Each structure stands twice: as C-alpha cells, then as structure tokens.
Amino acid sequence: MSNVPLDPTEKFQEYATPGALVSTEWLAANLNTPGLVVVESDEDTLLYETGHIPGSVKVDWHTDLNDPVSRDYVGPEDFAALMSRKGIDRDTTVVFYGDKSNWWAAYALWVFRLFGHTDVRLLDGGRQKWEAEGREMTKVVPTRAATSYPLSPRNDSDLRAYREQVIEHVGANGCMVDVRSPQEFSGELTHMPDYPQEGTLRGGHIPGAKSVPWKRAANDDGTFKGIADLRAIYEGEKGLAADDNVIAYCRIGERSSHTWFVLTYLLGFKNVRNYDGSWSEWGNAVRLPIAVGAE
Amino acid sequence: MSGPAAAQLPPGLAAVAADFADTPREMRLELLLEYADRLKPLPEPYASQTDLMERVEECQSPLFAIAEVVGDSVRIHATAPQESPTTRAFACIMQLGLSGLTPEEILAVPAAAPLQLGLTELVSPLRMRGATGLLARIQRQVRAAISA
Numbered sequence: 001m002s003n004v005p006l007d008p009t010e011k012f013q014e015y016a017t018p019g020a021l022v023s024t025e026w027l028a029a030n031l032n033t034p035g036l037v038v039v040e041s042d043e044d045t046l047l048y049e050t051g052h053i054p055g056s057v058k059v060d061w062h063t064d065l066n067d068p069v070s071r072d073y074v075g076p077e078d079f080a081a082l083m084s085r086k087g088i089d090r091d092t093t094v095v096f097y098g099d100k101s102n103w104w105a106a107y108a109l110w111v112f113r114l115f116g117h118t119d120v121r122l123l124d125g126g127r128q129k130w131e132a133e134g135r136e137m138t139k140v141v142p143t144r145a146a147t148s149y150p151l152s153p154r155n156d157s158d159l160r161a162y163r164e165q166v167i168e169h170v171g172a173n174g175c176m177v178d179v180r181s182p183q184e185f186s187g188e189l190t191h192m193p194d195y196p197q198e199g200t201l202r203g204g205h206i207p208g209a210k211s212v213p214w215k216r217a218a219n220d221d222g223t224f225k226g227i228a229d230l231r232a233i234y235e236g237e238k239g240l241a242a243d244d245n246v247i248a249y250c251r252i253g254e255r256s257s258h259t260w261f262v263l264t265y266l267l268g269f270k271n272v273r274n275y276d277g278s279w280s281e282w283g284n285a286v287r288l289p290i291a292v293g294a295e
Numbered sequence: 296m297s298g299p300a301a302a303q304l305p306p307g308l309a310a311v312a313a314d315f316a317d318t319p320r321e322m323r324l325e326l327l328l329e330y331a332d333r334l335k336p337l338p339e340p341y342a343s344q345t346d347l348m349e350r351v352e353e354c355q356s357p358l359f360a361i362a363e364v365v366g367d368s369v370r371i372h373a374t375a376p377q378e379s380p381t382t383r384a385f386a387c388i389m390q391l392g393l394s395g396l397t398p399e400e401i402l403a404v405p406a407a408a409p410l411q412l413g414l415t416e417l418v419s420p421l422r423m424r425g426a427t428g429l430l431a432r433i434q435r436q437v438r439a440a441i442s443a
Contacts, residue, residue, distance in 0.1 A: 043355065045418055046380035049328045062419040099378065199424065252421075 004036045004093040004119070012124075014227040016268025020261075021124045021224070022095055024133055031055050037092050037144070040127070041108035042099040043254075051137035053097065053130060057086045057144065061104050061254070065111045071277075073154065079115050080149045087144025090117070090152070097123035097130065101215070101222040107257040110274055113159055115152045122261065128222040159260075161247045161273040163281055163288075166206065169247055170289065175240055176209035177248045179259045180279065184251070185211040187292035200283030204292040206249065210238045211294075214255040217262045230267055242269050249275035249282075303405050308392035308412065315413035323417055331384035333391075337374050345374065349436065353428025355421060356382040360389075362433045364440040367397050371433060381418055385426045388412065393433065398441045402434055 006019040007026040015021070022030075030036060031054060038056035040048045048058040059065065064082055067074055074082070088094060094112060098105035102122055109120045123130070131137065156162075161169070169176065178185050187203030205211070216233055217225055224230070234240045246269060248256040253276030263269040282288055304312060311330075318326050341347055341361060348359035356379035363370045371394045373386035393401055405411075409426035 044379050044381045045422075046324060046328050046331060046384065047378065049324055050331075050380050063417070068416075199421075 004030070004033055009124075011226060015266040017265040020121055020265035022121050023124055024130050024135060027053070027095060027097075027123055027130075028135055035091070035093055036095060037086065037088050038095045038097065038123075039086070039088075039105075039108060040098055041096060041104045042127070043104050044099060047099055047127070049139070051139055054136055054138045054140070055142050056097075057088075057142065059086065059108050061107055061111075065108060073111055073114065076115070076151045076153055079154070080151050083117075083149035084146045087142075087147055088149060089147045090150055091119070092147075093119040093121065095121045095123055097126045099127050101128065101218045101258065102126040103214070103254045103258050106261045107254040110159065110257040110260060114154045114156060116155060117152075125221055125223040132221065159273055161249075161275040163275075163277050163285065165273075166247060166249075166275050166277075166282070167288070169245075170207060173208060175244045175246045176206055177234075177238075177240075177246060177256070177259055177263075178205045178209040178211050179214040179248055179250045179256045180205075180211075181213055182211060182294065184279065185209075186294050187290075200279055202283045202290055204283070204290040205279075206282055207289050207291040209249075209291075210240075212238060212259065214250065214258045217259060224262065224266060227266065230262060234263065234267060240269070242267065243271070244269065245271045247273050247275050249278040251279045252276065253278050304408055304411060305392060305396055305400055305404060307394075307396075308388070308404070308408055311388050311392055312412045320416075323413075327384045327414070327417065328380060330387045330391075331380040334373065334375075334383045334387040335390060337372055341372050341374070348372070348374070349432055351425060351429045351432055353431075354382055354425030356425075358382050358386060358425065358429065360386065360429055360433060362393075362401070362436040362440070364398055364437060369396055369398055369401050369437055370394050373429070381422060382425065385409070385422075385429060389426075389429055389433065398437045401437045404430065404434070406431060406434075 007022040012018045096105035250256040260274045263272045348361040351358040358375045360373040375382040
C-alpha cells in the first residue's frame with residue numbers, strides 16, 4: 001500500500017470503505033502527493049484532450065482496457081505495459097474520475113481490481129463537479145517516468161460474472177440488479193420504420209432481476225448519495241443484504257460498474273459481481289430466458 | 296486514400312478519410328478534436344428551437360441534426376453539447392462531407408461511410424453506431440424532402 005492519506009471528509013466516513021472516495025477539495029490539495037496518480041476515464045474519448053485535471057493521465061476503456069479483437073479485457077502483459085506507460089506502480093494510489101457521474105471511471109476502477117490493483121479510489125462527483133467548481137484544467141499531457149509494473153494475473157472469478165454463471169445464478173434464484181433505464185428493463189423498443197435498429201435482437205431483462213437504474217445512487221451533481229439514501233434504495237426497497245450474492249448488469253457493464261462500486265465499497269456488500277456481457281450479450285443470445293414488463 | 300471502398304465516398308468525406316489516413320495514429324485524436332472545434336454554430340431558427348431538428352437516438356449523447364434541401368443543394372445543420380466532443384466531431388465531419396451535395400448524391404452515400412473514415416480504432420462501436428445513425432437520418436430526411 002502507498003502512504004497516501006485517506007480523505008477525512010465526514011460524508012465518506014459513513015460508508016463501508018471510507019477510503020474509496022476522495023473529494024474535489026482533497027484531490028486539489030493532494031495533486032502533487034507522491035505515490036498518487038490521477039486517471040481520467042470517460043465515455044467520450046476526446047474529453048481528456050479538451051482539458052483535464054493537472055497531472056492526470058488518460059485510460060480509455062475502449063482502446064486501453066478492451067482486447068482489440070476478442071470481446072474481453074486485456075491480459076496481464078498489456079495491462080502491465082499500460083500501467084508502465086502511465087507511470088503507475090503496483091503500490092500507486094490511483095484516483096479515478098470521469099464524465100457521466102463516473103460510469104467509466106468506475107468501470108476502469110473495476111478492471112484495475114480484476115488485476116488486483118489494491119489502492120483505487122473514485123473522485124466523488126467526477127469531472128462534472130471538478131469543472132462546476134471552476135477548478136484548474138489543463139491540456140498539458142504529463143510525462144511520467146515509466147514504471148516496471150509486475151505481471152499480475154487477471155482474476156475474474158470474484159468480481160466478474162460470465163454468461164454461464166449468470167444462467168446458473170438465475171436457476172438458483174440469485175439476486176440480480178438491472179441498472180438500465182425502466183424502458184430498457186421493460187423491453188419497450190424505440191425504433192421506427194426506416195430507422196436504424198437497436199443493437200440487441202430482444203428487449204427485456206434477465207428473469208428475477210430487480211430494476212434499480214444506476215442514477216438512483218447519484219445526486220444531480222454527480223456525487224454519490226449518502227449512506228442512508230443508498231440503504232433505503234438497495235436494502236429497504238429492494239431487499240438486498242450485505243451477505244447476498246449479487247450480480248449487476250446493464251448493456252455492456254459500464255453503468256453496472258457504478259452500481260458494483262456502490263454495493264461493494266459504499267454499502268459493504270461482500271459478494272458482488274459485474275456481468276459485463278450484460279444485455280448486449282443476453283439480449284442477443286439464443287434460447288436464454290427473458291422477462292418483459294416493468295416487474 | 297484509395298481502394299474500392301473509399302472510391303464510393305463523396306469528395307468531402309473522402310478528404311476527411313485521407314486526412315486521418317495521412318495522420319500518425321497517435322495524432323488522430325488531436326485531429327478529431329480539431330473537427331469537433333469546427334462544428335458550425337446553429338443558424339436560426341434552429342439555434343433557438345432545437346426541436347425543429349431530429350434527435351439522433353442512436354447516439355449516446357444528445358445530437359440533433361437537420362438536412363435542408365435548398366434548390367438542388369443540401370445543407371446540414373447539427374448540434375451536440377460541448378461535453379460531447381466526439382459527437383461534435385462526427386457532426387462536423389458529416390456537415391463538411393455532405394453540405395452542398397445534391398439530394399441524389401447524399402442518397403448515394405454508402406450507409407457504412409462513417410466506418411470508412413479510419414476512425415473505428417479510435418472510438419467505440421457504439422459511437423460508430425451514432426455516426427451511422429446520423430447519416431441514416433440525414434438520408435431519410437433528404438428522401439422525405441424530395442418526395443414531398
């Protein structure tokens with residue numbers, strides 16, 4: 001572990017893992033702290049080029065974290081090479097931030113966790129809050145000394161669910177959270193004649209999944225809701241418990257990374273996996289069970 | 296850029312494809328950003344009434360576009376938020392590549408033209424889907440305008 005101190009912000013102390021978040025104030029004061037690297041990861045790949053937090057490096061989910069051919073993540077060699085290029089050591093504290101209330105930042109953080117990178121934190125409020133507060137942005141791309149990041153195996157078993165495992169999970173009536181919009185959940189289709197068709201052949205959701213759109217965990221300013229609100233949604237309203245075996249999914253696994261982060265780090269759930277195949281796999285697969293409608 | 300696929304592109308889009316092909320890979324995002332910055336501001340009445348335009352639902356970001364047929368020439372207007380620079384870049388590329396063409400020339404643009412610009416390695420498949428959706432909607436508007 002690096003020696004980068006935790007952010008003592010009061011709100012974070014209520015969460016299961018207080019050190020998983022940092023505030024914009026804390027980050028602004030700690031940008032030059034040795035052992036800390038800030039990583040920007042966005043839906044829009046050009047945003048970093050338009051301006052970013054000083055000293056931050058960019059990790060693109062598509063070109064850096066995805067395998068270029070197979071629908072999978074990069075392997076240990078490519079991940080280690082990426083870390084080396086970005087100046088990240090195995091014990092570096094990595095603070096992620098990005099657009100869209102940190103969807104992609106949470107997704108990148110989740111991939112880093114697949115490789116066992118330990119000290120990962122999210123900037124509460126992400127890019128939106130940093131910008132809204134008028135904090136410094138720069139177009140200067142930092143030159144960080146390359147590291148020799150060790151080859152680290154990718155361990156998918158604890159944090160990632162494959163299609164076959166989801167099928168078993170459905171059969172066992174396991175807990176599932178569908179974090180897409182209500183319209184995607186119900187299976188309502190939006191295309192019209194002459195319009196490009198949706199990318200999935202079937203609409204709806206995985207039978208038994210509970211609908212909790214990811215955004216319910218976020219405030220309008222992109223920050224996470226407080227612990228009481230989060231408990232009310234996931235535990236009170238949806239009946240999930242910290243020792244449940246939960247699988248979260250969306251369309252390709254990015255929005256559900258946000259919910260995975262909430263359940264794991266903020267609520268302290270012990271066994272949450274992200275099904276990155278998500279609806280773009282399930283809704284196209286032959287003979288898998290599908291439920292339609294709002295319930 | 297040459298080859299049978301590129302040959303089908305209208306001159307404006309072929310120029311964009313050549314621009315990316317001639318740019319080293321590590322500089323292509325910078326080039327894309329230049330296109331984003333070149334998207335023309337909306338004229339009236341669209342600037343004050345975005346709902347006169349068509350939303351490109353295939354795009355992850357709010358992208359609105361309209362193809363105006365004036366005489367024998369088509370004008371493309373489009374808008375997307377500042378925080379969606381890639382979307383703005385695609386809108387600009389379509390504006391530069393299609394504006395001034397005749398309706399028939401626009402309808403002759405291959406549906407997969409956005410995939411022939413040399414951008415598929417830079418941006419995600421979902422984004423490319425937004426770009427092909429933009430082209431499809433422009434073509435549908437032009438088809439509706441000339442058959443009206």
